[in-house]
Amino acid sequence: MSAGDGPAGSAGNAAAVDRTPVADADVCVVGAGPAGALVADRLAGDREVVILDAGPRFDPADRLARQERAIRPSYGRPDVWDVGGARDAYENAGSTEWDYPLNHARVKGVGGSTLHWQGMVMRLHEDDFNSGAERGAGPDWPIDYADLRPYYAEAERELGVAGASDNPYAPPREEPHPMPAFEPSHSDSLFAEACEAVGIDMHSVPNARNSEAYDGRSACVGYGTCQPVCPSGAKYDATVHVERAEDAGATVIDRAPVERLDHDGDDRVTAAVYATPDGETHRQEADAFVVAAGGVETPRLLLLSASDRYPDGLANASGAVGRFFMDHLFAGAGGTLDEPTRQNHVGFYTSACDQFYDEADETQAPFKLEFFNYAGPSPVESALTGDDWGDPLLERLRGEYGNHVAMGALVEQLPDADSRITLADDRTDDRGNPIPEIDWTVGDRALDTIERANEIQVEVLEELGADVEWVAGPDATGPAYHHMGTTRMSDDPDRGVVDADCRTHDLENCWIASSSVFPTSGAMNPTLTIAALALRVGDDVAGWLGDRT
Amino acid sequence: MELTRRDAAAALAALGASGGVALGARVAADRGRDAGGDSGGDGTGDDAPADDETVRETLTAVAAVVYPDDATGVEEFVDGFLDGRLDGSAHAAGVREAVAELNRLARSWHGGAVADLDPAVRDRHLREVGADIADEDPDGTTAERVRYYVVNELLLAFYASPTGGELVGIENPQGHPGGAESYRRGPR
Numbered sequence: 180m181s182a183g184d185g186p187a188g189s190a191g192n193a194a195a196v197d198r199t200p201v202a203d204a205d206v207c208v209v210g211a212g213p214a215g216a217l218v219a220d221r222l223a224g225d226r227e228v229v230i231l232d233a234g235p236r237f238d239p240a241d242r243l244a245r246q247e248r249a250i251r252p253s254y255g256r257p258d259v260w261d262v263g264g265a266r267d268a269y270e271n272a273g274s275t276e277w278d279y280p281l282n283h284a285r286v287k288g289v290g291g292s293t294l295h296w297q298g299m300v301m302r303l304h305e306d307d308f309n310s311g312a313e314r315g316a317g318p319d320w321p322i323d324y325a326d327l328r329p330y331y332a333e334a335e336r337e338l339g340v341a342g343a344s345d346n347p348y349a350p351p352r353e354e355p356h357p358m359p360a361f362e363p364s365h366s367d368s369l370f371a372e373a374c375e376a377v378g379i380d381m382h383s384v385p386n387a388r389n390s391e392a393y394d395g396r397s398a399c400v401g402y403g404t405c406q407p408v409c410p411s412g413a414k415y416d417a418t419v420h421v422e423r424a425e426d427a428g429a430t431v432i433d434r435a436p437v438e439r440l441d442h443d444g445d446d447r448v449t450a451a452v453y454a455t456p457d458g459e460t461h462r463q464e465a466d467a468f469v470v471a472a473g474g475v476e477t478p479r480l481l482l483l484s485a486s487d488r489y490p491d492g493l494a495n496a497s498g499a500v501g502r503f504f505m506d507h508l509f510a511g512a513g514g515t516l517d518e519p520t521r522q523n524h525v526g527f528y529t530s531a532c533d534q535f536y537d538e539a540d541e542t543q544a545p546f547k548l549e550f551f552n553y554a555g556p557s558p559v560e561s562a563l564t565g566d567d568w569g570d571p572l573l574e575r576l577r578g579e580y581g582n583h584v585a586m587g588a589l590v591e592q593l594p595d596a597d598s599r600i601t602l603a604d605d606r607t608d609d610r611g612n613p614i615p616e617i618d619w620t621v622g623d624r625a626l627d628t629i630e631r632a633n634e635i636q637v638e639v640l641e642e643l644g645a646d647v648e649w650v651a652g653p654d655a656t657g658p659a660y661h662h663m664g665t666t667r668m669s670d671d672p673d674r675g676v677v678d679a680d681c682r683t684h685d686l687e688n689c690w691i692a693s694s695s696v697f698p699t700s701g702a703m704n705p706t707l708t709i710a711a712l713a714l715r716v717g718d719d720v721a722g723w724l725g726d727r728t
Numbered sequence: 729m730e731l732t733r734r735d736a737a738a739a740l741a742a743l744g745a746s747g748g749v750a751l752g753a754r755v756a757a758d759r760g761r762d763a764g765g766d767s768g769g770d771g772t773g774d775d776a777p778a779d780d781e782t783v784r785e786t787l788t789a790v791a792a793v794v795y796p797d798d799a800t801g802v803e804e805f806v807d808g809f810l811d812g813r814l815d816g817s818a819h820a821a822g823v824r825e826a827v828a829e830l831n832r833l834a835r836s837w838h839g840g841a842v843a844d845l846d847p848a849v850r851d852r853h854l855r856e857v858g859a860d861i862a863d864e865d866p867d868g869t870t871a872e873r874v875r876y877y878v879v880n881e882l883l884l885a886f887y888a889s890p891t892g893g894e895l896v897g898i899e900n901p902q903g904h905p906g907g908a909e910s911y912r913r914g915p916r
Contacts, residue, residue, distance in 0.1 A: 244819075247743050250884065250903055253864045253876060364911045390908070400905035402742075411905065524900045524911035552911055558896040559887040559903055563880045566860045568794035569851075576887070576896045 198455040200463040201229045201430050205724055207451050207465035209437045209480065212291020213706060214692035214713040215471030216420035217337065221717025223427035226724060229463055230421065230429060231453050233266070233436035233476070234288030239418075242410040249404050252563050259407045260286040260294055265609035266436070269475075272618035279506075279617045284660035285473060289433055292473065292660075293416040293706070295407035297527060298387040300340050300707040302331050305350050306537055307545065307701035315541040316624065317593050317699040321670040321679035324350055330711035335385075338415045338710060339393040342385030348533035358390045360529075361399075364552045365521040366584060367530040373643035374532070379635070381550065384531040387415040387706070394419070403557070405526035435461075438612055439484040440468065440493055440689070448493075448689045454610050466727070467720050471692040471713070474504070474662025478600045478695065479615045481666070481676075494666070494683035494691075499676050501601055503594035504619055504665050505700045506658035510546070510629040512636035513554050513585030514645035520584050523557045528587075535635070536702065544591040544628040545702040548635065555583025584645055588632035590656075591702040592625040594664050619658075626653040661705045666695040680719045681712060688723070692716045731801040735889040736808025742888040742903035743813075777824035778831065782841075784810055786827045789843040791882050793851045796895065799886075809885045819877075822866055826877035829870055833857060854879065 204227045208215045211232035219228050237260070248254040257263045262282045271278045286294045305324040306313040328351075335342075335356055342356030360383040363371075367381065374381050388405070389398045399413040409416070425431055435453040441462070443449050450462040470477050478501040484493035492500050532548040539545040558576045567575055598620040602613035633652050640647050651657075669675025672684035677696050683689045692713040694705040778786065788806045795802055814820050831841045834853050838845055845853060854860060858871030864880045865872035884903075886892040893901030900906030 243743060246903060247884070250888070251864065251876075251880065253866065361908065362912050365914045368914075399908040401900050401908045401910065402905050403900070403902040519897065519915040521898075521911060521913070521915065523898060523902055524906075525908060526902075529911075557902045558893065558898055559884065559901045562883045562887040563864065568860070568879065568883070570796050572794070572883075573796045573895060581897045 196433075198432050198435055198461070200461050201227065203227055204229045204463065204465040206467045206469065206720060207231065207463050208469045208471055209451055210291065210471035210473065210476070211289040211417065211421050211431060211433070212471060212473060213293050213417040213420070214709050214716075215291070215469065216417040216424065217334075217710055217713040218469050218471060218692050218717045218720070219424040219429050220420040220427070221714060222721060223424040223429035225721070228424060228429040229465065230424070230431045231435045231437050231451060231463060232287070232289055232291075232431070232433050233472075234286070234433065235261070236289045236431070236433040237294070239412075242408055245408045246402065246404050246410050249407050250557075250560055250563070252560070255283075256295075256407060257282040260288065262286060268606065268608050268614045270603055270606060270614060270616050272616055275618060275620050277619040277621055279619045279658060281475060281615070281617060284658065284662065285475070289421050289431060290416045290418040294418075296416075296706065297406040298414045299527070299704040300335070300338060300385050300387045301547075301703040302350050302352075303701045303703050303708050304536060304545070306539070307699065307703070310699045314539050316539075316544075318667075318669065318674070320698050321668055327708070327711050327715070328353070330714045331707065333714055334707055334710035337420070337714070338387045338707070339389055339396070340385050340387055340707075341390035343383040346382040346533060347380065348382075348536060356385060358393055360384075361386055361388070361390050361527070362529065364525075364529050366552060366554075367550055369516070369520065369584070369643060370530065370550045370639065373639050377638055377642050379532055379639060380534050381530045381532055384528060384549070385707075386527055388527060389413040399525070401525055403523060403526045403553075432463075436610060437472075437480060438610060440470075440480065441484075442486065442488070442493065442686065444488070446686050448686055467688045467690070467724060469690045469692055469716060469720060473693055474665050474695040475600055475615050475617070477691060477693050478665040479602065482602050483612055489685070494676050494685045494689065496685050497669075497673055497675055499667055499674065501665050502596045502599045503667050503698075504598045504600055504617070505592050505594055505663045505697070506619070507589040507661050507700060507702060507704075508592055508621060508625050508629055508656045509651060509659055510588040510590055510632035510636070510656060511586060511649075511651040512633055512640055512647060513551075513583060513649050514640055514647040515555075515582045516584055516643065516645050517582065519581050520554065522552060522554045522583055523580075525552055528552050535631075539591070542624060542627065543631060544593070544624050546588050546590040546628055546632050547702050548632065549587040549589075551585040551587060554585035556580060584640065584643065586636040586639065588629075588636065589659055589702045589704070590625050590628045590632060591700050592621050594667070594699060595620055595622060600665050626656075629653045629656055659704070661694065661700070663694040663697040663700045663705060666691050666693070667698045668696040669698065681716045682719065690716050690720060729796070729798050729800065729891060729895060731799055731805035731886075731889070731891050733804060733808050735891045736805045736811075736885075738904055739809050739885040739889045740812040741905060743884060776828060777821060778827040779824075780810075780814055782831065783814060783824060783827050785843040786831060786841070787878065787882060789845070789850060790854065790878055791886075792847055793854065794879055794882055795886055805885075805889075806882070813881075819866075822873065823877045823881060826873045830857065830874050830878060833870075
């Protein structure tokens with residue numbers, strides 16, 4: 180593929196691929212992102228596993244061309260991984276000020292959104308699991324940090340996490356990270372002096388990116404385009420576990436959007452009904468089903484599966500399917516120094532501050548601070564815009580690049596039943612199914628906390644001697660593309676969609692592996708928790724299948 | 729500041745040489761384009777895509793305008809870069825077509841192919857085409873395609889290379905796999 184090839188470039192020879200159902204499947208997994216991949220890998224070998232994904236199997240040889248798309252100005256973020264079009268149509272409700280750019284926030288295909296993620300992998304804090312009891316805000320999870328702790332450790336090994344134990348605010352851990360942390364950047368060293376002066380602790384940050392060769396993948400080679408594409412494979416993506424599951428005998432059917440889940444009269448899912456590029460529709464039957472389609476498509480699929488027995492959608496006796504849609508809010512500030520800051524050599528950050536995270540209470544959300552290594556323009560991207568070339572262009576690039584600094588922050592938003600995913604009334608996708616409609620709202624606790632994060636950021640930048648040029652506050656915030664909450668976990672079937680094992684209350688053979696089960700979001704990037712929960716789901720499914728034989 | 733074969737190889741490593749050639753060739757063939765590379769015309773026909781030699785001459789001549797004045801080794805750099813880029817892909821076909829169009833307009837407006845024009849006229853020609861103010865677009869107007877396949881093709885190769893990046897102050901520019909150490913170093 181070349182950069183200019185159109186979306187069809189990903190399609191491959193669609194007609195030559197066998198996309199018919201697998202006979203006698205034990206487990207059908209819907210979604211080949213990190214959650215589905217880890218569940219499938221957990222179960223493959225011992226069980227007959229099928230993975231269905233709406234998107235294609237991307238050719239690894241195309242990654243440089245996708246990187247070129249990431250750099251060239253004529254391509255938007257969704258173009259990099261061929262997101263968009265009728266398959267991915269969605270709409271915002273229009274009734275709120277919070278439009279959600281869904282197709283910037285996801286990738287459909289084998290690997291899912293880990294293909295374009297940045298790869299930051301923190302554990303949630305202990306209080307995140309008990310937000311109601313400890314902070315007076317939101318529900319408690321039906322599980323504690325201790326329940327997930329061994330799975331966190333395993334998830335770190337599975338993904339390959341580079342980290343250190345220098346973070347005094349991190350939750351307890353029993354073993355080091357699998358790889359040493361990435362060393363601090365030059366700009367981190369500049370920030371360190373300012374942070375010390377104002378009493379702020381900096382520490383390393385865990386990356387799902389190889390700081391040394393790991394699991395057959397190379398160490399990071401510094402392409403600097405981690406988000407949205409890592410050509411070297413040093414950044415973890417879920418193709419790792421999809422391929423491992425396939426090696427163990429699992430079957431992957433790509434370009435196979437699941438349109439509904441069928442059930443019998445005994446509250447069991449019987450088949451995933453999926454479409455294929457040839458226009459056919461198939462039924463994949465299995466003993467157990469794991470829905471792992473992310474925070475938007477997971478509730479959409481359950482709603483699309485409404486039946487006479489379940490008129491409000493599958494697994495929706497609580498009415499919570501699609502509700503409590505959350506994301507993390509971005510807060511940031513940046514400016515320039517009068518010295519070189521060496522930005523944009525890599526596309527990830529190496530230092531953070533969790534010092535204020537557990538100050539959270541009813542009025543202040545948990546938040547974490549990030550010290551960027553990619554502040555200001557990237558010269559190569561900047562070179563491709565503007566009406567200059569030759570020496571004037573070089574002079575412009577020299578003027579733009581070199582002395583930027585910036586800090587970011589992620590802030591928790593509380594779950595709100597009115598922040599939700601529903602099915603659009605009158606618009607359908609390329610298969611004639613109602614598209615998701617997003618009605619995202621953000622409450623005052625998050626907005627006030629963004630201001631608090633901004634205050635700290637500006638204080639640090641001013642101590643650093645920066646000319647502060649921008650602040651992304653409550654009026655300029657946006658989502659971090661972490662979809663959460665839409666099939667929340669609860670012990671109470673009237674208040675949640677899945678139980679503490681992530682199994683749906685209403686259907687005994689259906690699990691959900693996704694950040695959609697998070698009752699609250701914390702402010703840590705969700706993928707490590709998604710991975711830990713997925714491994715736990717894998718064990719629960721294995722146990723359930725084992726009990727039946 | 730001398731561009732080297734190493735820079736050309738680095739630019740290719742960043743942007744891809746022949747990744748997906750088979751797919752690219754198929755796409756090009758589907759569009760009825762000549763994906764073979766050497767059998768195209770010289771760009772003098774009404775619609776003929778430019779052949780390899782014409783693409784190399786033209787892009788080298790344009791590079792002399794869009795690269796900084798003290799860049800040397802430009803011809804070798806462009807040659808090395810194009811060794812990988814002129815494969816059978818749809819992108820390569822786009823480059824050939826844009827070059828042919830740029831040359832056709834040069835002949836019509838200035839009486840000669842781009843490579844035969846005085847550098848100042850070459851610069852003016854690119855601006856008359858509109859490539860300076862156009863946003864790149866592989867499927868757009870002539871100006872947008874010349875910006876995409878000619879001007880930005882060259883600027884991308886240059887500023888994603890270590891030598892081009894270093895001129896700006898970044899020895900490991902985005903797109904170049906220059907290792908995970910330079911971000912830690914202070915200024916030299």
